Amino acid sequence: MRAPILVPTVLRNLAKKPATNLFPETEPVPIPEDFRGIISYNVDKCVGCRMCVTVCPAGVFVYLPDIRKVALWTARCVFCKQCVDVCPTGALRMSNDFLLASYDNYDDKFIPLKEEKIEEVRRKLEEKKKAKGQGV
Structure with missing residues (x-):
């Protein structure tokens, strides 16, 4: 009887x-240059164009019309990088962070736009509206 093929391997x-x-x-292995880590979101650069909402296959982005920004749920991300490619202002980029294990999908590292930041953006928008009203 002949030995199975896998035995020598x-x-x-x-x-x-x-x-x-x-x-x-x-130590972890070096990260390649084109590595796709967790999404990094710069709220101040975002203009609220909603292009990321349109192209995201995983439903990571939610548009917040009152502040004209997007909120992210990065625990859903499939790291396809389509949002980064389509973002006209460079508000989104792929980071080098790969240690993402967590038991909680609502962990702070998965929510880049926190409630405090949303309130800060709302205050800035209100101040701009007031400044425009006074300047007229």
């Missing part, structure tokens, strides 16, 4: 080192 690999990086015990 298994025996050869028993003597080799693991092909994977034992990350928690060792």
Whole structure:
């Protein structure tokens, strides 16, 4: 009877080192230049064009019309980078962060636009409206 084809491969690999990086015990491997980490969002650059909302296949973006910005739920992200490619102002970019494990989908690291920042943007918009009203 002939030995299965996999047996020689298994025996050869028993003597080799693991092909994977034992990350928690060792340093992680260097990140390549075109790595797609978690989305980084610069709220101040965002003009509220909603292009990211249109192209996102995972439904990460929610448009907030009262402040003309988008809110992100990055725990849904599939790292396709379509939003980054389509953003006209460069408000979105892919970071090098890859340690994303969490038991909580509502963890702070998954919500770049927090309630405090939304309130700050609302205050700035109101101040601009008041300044325009006084300047007329």
